[in-house]
Amino acid sequence: MIHVLKHVESITRHRDRTLLEVGVASALYEILRPEAVNLFKVQDAGHRTLLHRLAHAGSDGVRYCDTDFDTADEILALDSREDFRACVAEERIVADASAGNGRITYCLPVAYDGKVSGVIELRASAALDNERLDLALGFINLYRNYLSLLDYSERDTLTGLLNRRTFDDNLDKILGAITASRVDEALLPGADRRQHGPVSAPHWLAVMDADRFKRINDEFGHLYGDEVLILLANLMRESFRFEDKLFRFGGEEFVAVLTPTSAEDVARVLERFREKVEQYHFPQVGQVTISIGYVPLRAGDTPSAALGAADEALYYAKNHGRNRVCAYPALVEAGEILPRTFNDDLELF
Incomplete structure (x- = not known):
């Protein structure tokens, strides 16, 4: 016993x-x-x-x-x-x-x-x-x-998605594992490292925000606003792969952490989700759109740096017409935004 x-x-x-x-x-x-x-x-x-x-x-x-x-x-x-x-x-x-x-x-x-x-x-x-x-x-x-x-304890009570605290724990864990794996690769002899092939596809962090959500609450009331958030969460579950992690940060902000995939595939997944939201008829409210900013997770990233980069891409989408999907690396490469150094102590949300 x-x-x-x-x-x-x-x-x-x-x-x-x-x-x-x-x-x-x-x-x-x-x-x-x-x-x-x-x-x-x-x-x-x-x-x-x-x-x-x-x-x-x-x-x-x-x-x-x-x-x-x-x-x-x-x-x-x-x-x-x-x-x-x-x-x-x-x-x-x-x-x-x-x-x-x-x-x-x-x-x-x-x-x-x-x-x-x-x-x-x-x-x-x-x-x-x-x-x-x-x-x-x-x-x-x-x-x-x-x-x-x-x-x-891990889920948002309204939408059933994972909550902000769980996101912090997950992101710390994933970034730690990515950094550890890169250190292991660096320690391998040259011949052994070549046998491992090219660096694997990265995880991705996407920050999503419902456009003009305050108008929905003001015009239709918080009850319908909550229904929109629940339906957005359901559309996320339908649009992303079962192994991707989906979170609600609070308010109209959502985050997805996508398991390793190519840049082309992640762009396709996020664009498909944006289109699904745009084409969905929300009861009483009608059309709702969503803006998305995303970034790959790399060895050495801190949680605040990754969130800051995705957030920068999100706000670019918001300020350039909304209802858009924007990749942080592509925006930097095109000179649309400047690379930023993010302070780990900065509260981004």
């Missing part, structure tokens, strides 16, 4: 999702001693549902995916495995013994807020008795409750 309580204490000390996921997978492996424990996140991706493995614990060690900047080491389509599909669709434990040799795979749903958000897979060399399954469910319930609390 003390052994179990130590794992409970270890899990509940974390306020970081990645550490929480690793803690749950490790605890289940060490207590139940299956062959392996895998923790998957259920993620909608257009017309498909995918399972991203976020943590693994087994005799081969512990592996994890930091979802702020890593790609999952295993991605499965939900319908590629009947046991996973049944676990998610029916929200129940599914046991599969089709592998033979007495081996059995258990899929246990992680459900909260009315949906299954994850699946924990236990691969065992023999069937688990009811006591061990109940223990596994106890840890999963603990994990589920913690996820619900994290979501409540």
Whole structure:
């Protein structure tokens, strides 16, 4: 019992999702001693549902995916495995013994807020008795409750997007990882560095602001203004990739952190979102437009410098007709704005 309580204490000390996921997978492996424990996140991706493995614990060690900047080491389509599909669709434990040799795979749903958000897979060399399954469910319930609390503290109450505090934590983490990876590359011998190929595509930071939003509140009232913000958040979810992070800063300001992609692709994604907003009919209000400024995230950037550059591009868009998408590097290269040195202590919003 003390052994179990130590794992409970270890899990509940974390306020970081990645550490929480690793803690749950490790605890289940060490207590139940299956062959392996895998923790998957259920993620909608257009017309498909995918399972991203976020943590693994087994005799081969512990592996994890930091979802702020890593790609999952295993991605499965939900319908590629009947046991996973049944676990998610029916929200129940599914046991599969089709592998033979007495081996059995258990899929246990992680459900909260009315949906299954994850699946924990236990691969065992023999069937688990009811006591061990109940223990596994106890840890999963603990994990589920913690996820619900994290979501409540990390999300904007009106739109459901991630909030400003969560953005600060995410951006610090991403910039730190980018800088660390560039340092690692610089330390590689020349031959080894060439094997890594060209520098990978960057993350991108986009700052978005609804045009003339004060007029909407003044003419139609804050109730309709809030509805516009909710609908804008919904359009963001439809327009961006499922792995991109979407935030509301407060007021009519939104931010997206896009996972690594080319300059051409990010321009296309942001322009597609701008057009979708422009063409959408907002109840009572009618047409709403949005201005966007964006910048790549580079090694050595500070959060205030990245935000300042994106904000500079946003205000250029605002001052040159609104309803535009502007890239900070392109504006600097064209001489439209001057490169700026941003003070880390400057409050930009």
